[in-house]
Amino acid sequence: MKVSELAAQSGVALATIKYYLREGLLMPGEPTSATGARYGEQHVRRLALIRALAGAGLAIPRIRAVLELVDTDERSEFETFGRAIAQLPPYVEPEPDPEFPRARKVLEFLGQVFEPRYVAVAHLERALIGLEDAGLSLSDERLRAYGDHIRGIAEVEIELMPTSSTEDGIRYAVLGTAMYEPVLTALRRLAHQDLAARHFPQHRESTEQENR
């Protein structure tokens, strides 16, 4: 198909497609003349992936890094996935104490591997500092519940990972990490409200009218 047809089929504006071509995010089409080229299904799929990664909050250099991982089969899957997921926000600035003492304690309590080179260890340390600053505690009871339930969620998520190709796997790992996160966050707040509504049934009606 021509580039104009690619724009129509993918729903991505022509100017944006040209920008992705210049930036090297989208592979060139097969040349048909000095200025024309033919595009195929691989371009449609690639545009869908670029758009989804942009939708997950990734800037162009980070999208490029994920696409390079999709395109090279040299590394182990585990390593490739780790590198791909490391492109996702949040980007922890400034870096907390590189010993990550709070995160280490939490992970040891949960019996999980403590590997400071995992980006999420810095996320956890930063989040735990945020708790301290807000005067909130992380009791053993709370942490045990968090650890068990989050592990249950992660197990299902890993079970449901597609094994058809490395590209499908990376797409799922990166997009799934980013895009199911706000679903879980919203469900947590709704579970609070559902539980509270059962706890204070007499007050539910007035709240329903004024809660926004």
Add this chain to the structure above:
Amino acid sequence: MKVSELAAQSGVALATIKYYLREGLLMPGEPTSATGARYGEQHVRRLALIRALAGAGLAIPRIRAVLELVDTDERSEFETFGRAIAQLPPYVEPEPDPEFPRARKVLEFLGQVFEPRYVAVAHLERALIGLEDAGLSLSDERLRAYGDHIRGIAEVEIELMPTSSTEDGIRYAVLGTAMYEPVLTALRRLAHQDLAARHFPQHRESTEQENR
């Protein structure tokens, strides 16, 4: 104590304290002269709360809204909590379809109340649209696991809510909703890596060296 001592004790800069006084976030001290005033423990506590709310990402008008809820005892607790939590990000713009068809279906599946005036219903609808745009699905198996485990987390969080005063309750509800969220998010990513490391044990070493 004098305002300079309040600054020293609270760790909040003098200029910031004066700004909070002008904005009405911090209650005035007891006047001691035409220009001086005396401050007490309630001011230290209030500054800590303001700082924690700002740390949770709230802008001044939203901090003011939470403080007004802390200061008025007229409404039901459930309503007060709902209003306070509604001040938290994310702020959904533009609003999705006000019928929230995706969120409704999910909440009905989970057997939870569907109340479109809960702000988190709009969050959920927006997150579900994000999934669709990224080409990700929400199977019954995944949703059942999400619903059960998130409910388990929410139950412990509600159990641990302090009941000493409405102020303590609101502080916990607002700050806890915001500040435990990144802890859960980081734990989910770490659980993925822990599970994957067990699944691909032969690849762990190389990843540990290159994952950042």
